[in-house]
Amino acid sequence: MAKQQISFTLNGEAVDALVEPRHLLIHVLREALGQTGSHIGCETSHCGACTVDLNGRSVKSCTVLAVQADGGEVLTVEGLAKNGELHPVQEGFMQEHGLQCGFCTPGMMVRAYRFLQDNPDPTEAQIRAGMSGNLCRCTGYQNIVKAVMYAAKKLREQQPA
Amino acid sequence: MIPGHFEYHAPASVDEALKLLVQYGDEAKVLAGGHSLLPMMKLRFAEPGHLVDINNIPQLAGISEQGGTLHIGAMTRENDLIASRLLWDRCPLIPETAQVISDPQVRNCGTIGGDIVHGDPGNDHPAVMMALDAELVLRGPDGERTVPANGFYLGTYFTQMEAEEILTEIRVPVPAPHTGHAYCKLKRKTGDFATAAAAVLLTMDGDTCSAARITLTNVGPTPLKADAAEQALQGQRIDKALIEKAAAEAMAICDPAEDLRGDREYKIHMAGEMTRRAIRQALDRAGRS
Numbered sequence: 001m002a003k004q005q006i007s008f009t010l011n012g013e014a015v016d017a018l019v020e021p022r023h024l025l026i027h028v029l030r031e032a033l034g035q036t037g038s039h040i041g042c043e044t045s046h047c048g049a050c051t052v053d054l055n056g057r058s059v060k061s062c063t064v065l066a067v068q069a070d071g072g073e074v075l076t077v078e079g080l081a082k083n084g085e086l087h088p089v090q091e092g093f094m095q096e097h098g099l100q101c102g103f104c105t106p107g108m109m110v111r112a113y114r115f116l117q118d119n120p121d122p123t124e125a126q127i128r129a130g131m132s133g134n135l136c137r138c139t140g141y142q143n144i145v146k147a148v149m150y151a152a153k154k155l156r157e158q159q160p161a
Numbered sequence: 162m163i164p165g166h167f168e169y170h171a172p173a174s175v176d177e178a179l180k181l182l183v184q185y186g187d188e189a190k191v192l193a194g195g196h197s198l199l200p201m202m203k204l205r206f207a208e209p210g211h212l213v214d215i216n217n218i219p220q221l222a223g224i225s226e227q228g229g230t231l232h233i234g235a236m237t238r239e240n241d242l243i244a245s246r247l248l249w250d251r252c253p254l255i256p257e258t259a260q261v262i263s264d265p266q267v268r269n270c271g272t273i274g275g276d277i278v279h280g281d282p283g284n285d286h287p288a289v290m291m292a293l294d295a296e297l298v299l300r301g302p303d304g305e306r307t308v309p310a311n312g313f314y315l316g317t318y319f320t321q322m323e324a325e326e327i328l329t330e331i332r333v334p335v336p337a338p339h340t341g342h343a344y345c346k347l348k349r350k351t352g353d354f355a356t357a358a359a360a361v362l363l364t365m366d367g368d369t370c371s372a373a374r375i376t377l378t379n380v381g382p383t384p385l386k387a388d389a390a391e392q393a394l395q396g397q398r399i400d401k402a403l404i405e406k407a408a409a410e411a412m413a414i415c416d417p418a419e420d421l422r423g424d425r426e427y428k429i430h431m432a433g434e435m436t437r438r439a440i441r442q443a444l445d446r447a448g449r450s
Contacts, residue, residue, distance in 0.1 A: 059269055
């Protein structure tokens with residue numbers, strides 16, 4: 001089957017890839033573009049480990065065709081830190097011990113990033129609902145909620161009033 | 162785990178998409194949100210040779226009201242239903258239903274149209290559309306036709322839609338004044354399909370119920386309309402005994418398949434309980450509307 005050229009913006013940089021229509025975005029990110037931060041978990045759109053930001057919305061990249069990202073904008077966990085400084089979401093997961101094995105963490109953080117763009121001052125219940133598409137088998141979620149809360153506070157402090 | 166080989170098409174208009182469906186016939190499948198179709202393709206339950214992606218047709222998305230009828234584009238995402246002030250104002254049952262479908266990421270992709278035409282009895286919008294007396298606008302190579310949601314579902318994955326048709330729009334009459342609504346869904350966890358769910362709309366004339374709609378999700382091969390349960394309430398002052406009667410009538414038409422969510426007896430029992438809760442909530446809301 002013929003491969004096709006796609007181009008999109010990945011973490012602010014223009015990238016190209018030669019893909020088959022059946023290739024999923026997660027596989028192209030990891031295998032063709034070498035960005036292995038996003039993880040492959042369940043491959044059935046349940047677990048959220050593969051969550052990336054596509055055109056300003058959180059999606060599960062195991063259930064999006066790579067050709068559908070053509071011309072789009074993708075953000076993965078590799079794009080969160082800037083100039084060697086952790087993003088407040090990353091700092092939150094570190095400070096609040098929001099991970100144990102770390103497998104779900106990239107998806108959690110990219111989802112938390114988008115959730116806080118949409119809702120900068122969330123309640124705990126809103127965080128639990130907003131993060132409900134990401135599964136964690138280690139933490140029991142308590143510290144993940146705290147990490148998102150930490151990041152929300154820090155992001156608000158960074159915003160000029 | 163990736164799908165088998167297929168050729169990918171991304172038409173920019175409905176006409177172009179219809180041409181592709183005619184050209185490739187049985188080999189073609191329409192890709193909407195993809196969260197039912199792509200998993201089925203990974204598992205080889207579906208092996209289309211041609212995928213017609215309708216995500217690049219902006220005219221298929223959007224929500225408006227025209228003369229007391231809500232027009233919802235088939236490609237409107239679940240999260241856009243939830244974000245619609247118009248829907249919360251005019252028909253909150255629709256965004257409330259979208260909120261209990263899957264999870265935030267899936268709702269960014271999943272569409273109301275995909276959920277309606279897929280034909281899985283676990284989909285939530287079909288029963289709600291039946292309760293709302295919605296109409297589905299189907300476009301095919303020979304033009305457009307409008308079919309009521311009631312009667313659209315013929316069996317599991319089997320609807321009145323032809324292979325060469327695309328659902329373009331859903332038309333929902335704005336519920337009458339003094340109508341209370343509820344969609345009560347029992348699910349094991351976020352993202353799961355319903356173990357059982359009930360949609361209820363009650364229009365009140367003072368203390369009397371002038372019209373009732375009761376439909377059920379995932380307790381039969383298709384969504385079910387509980388006609389006898391509706392009749393039990395219509396023209397009556399609804400009390401505890403009548404709610405019990407309606408729940409019993411709803412349970413009587415259930416024919417669920419046993420699966421990991423429970424055996425038949427449990428699911429039927431839960432369908433009754435969801436019906437009771439939805440009637441009580443709808444009644445309460447009608448009193449306040």
